[in-house]
Amino acid sequence: MITFQNVSKTYPNGVVGVRDVSLTINRGEFIVLIGLSGAGKSTLLRTINRLTETTEGVVLVDGESVTGASSRDVRRIRGTIGMIFQSFNLVGVSTVQRNVIVGRLAHMPAWKGSLGLFSKADYALVDDALSRVGLSDKLFSRADQLSGGQQQRVAIARALVQQPSVLLADEPVASLDPVSTDRVLADVRAISQQLGITVITSLHSVALARKWATRVIGMRDGGVVFDGLPEEATDAR
């Protein structure tokens, strides 16, 4: 489903982000990337939807190379890959509904999107996504009136309405308290199981990786130093 073949990324300033990574990630896996800051987790994640260009090797998503893809193909592939970040990137003064429905823009002609011509089906996807993260009652709340954990769940809903096959999450709980953290990860785990969505998320804590992952990948200095079951992951990175 996602294959890395000898992937390396050296930044223009000579810093190595990812070093010769080869991995196969299967549909429905819940992968947690762990490793110290600077280990290459974010770089590796971003090669999947080509927010970062690899300098060597190939990344395949559903058998299709994103590495050599045209910008048009990259746009289409990105439509099938949801992504969330440490910062929720919501429009605070807009409603939850408006923040989520923009996830549909990936699947609309630009002119329709710019006119805000969403369909009944688009709104139904918003309702479904919000119910999966337990925020149906916040449809018309302003995003900036929600807690951090709720805002991240809105961001998850926004990614879900893309109907992605893959969800990438770059330190999604780094700014959240422990209770919100568990709620966010529980929601993502449930969504992954219910919808068969492959999740790849970086997390700072090995304990969280052990709690939520189906498979843990440890990184150091751009390389993979651990790949195995959560119960075998240790802090010795």
Ligand code: ADP
């Ligand atoms: P992290 O905790 O994930 O390592 P950083 O603070 O290192 O976060 O990086 C924050 C942002 O700065 C990211 O977008 C990353 O790509 C960029 N960045 C990190 N290191 C460098 C660097 N040496 N030169 C330029 N940009 C960098």
Ligand code: ADP
């Ligand atoms: P992590 O997500 O594990 O913290 P990153 O992928 O952000 O690691 O960073 C891996 C290495 O690449 C670090 O040395 C970082 O400083 C460097 N790096 C990240 N982004 C950039 C960038 N845009 N330009 C230069 N170096 C970068």
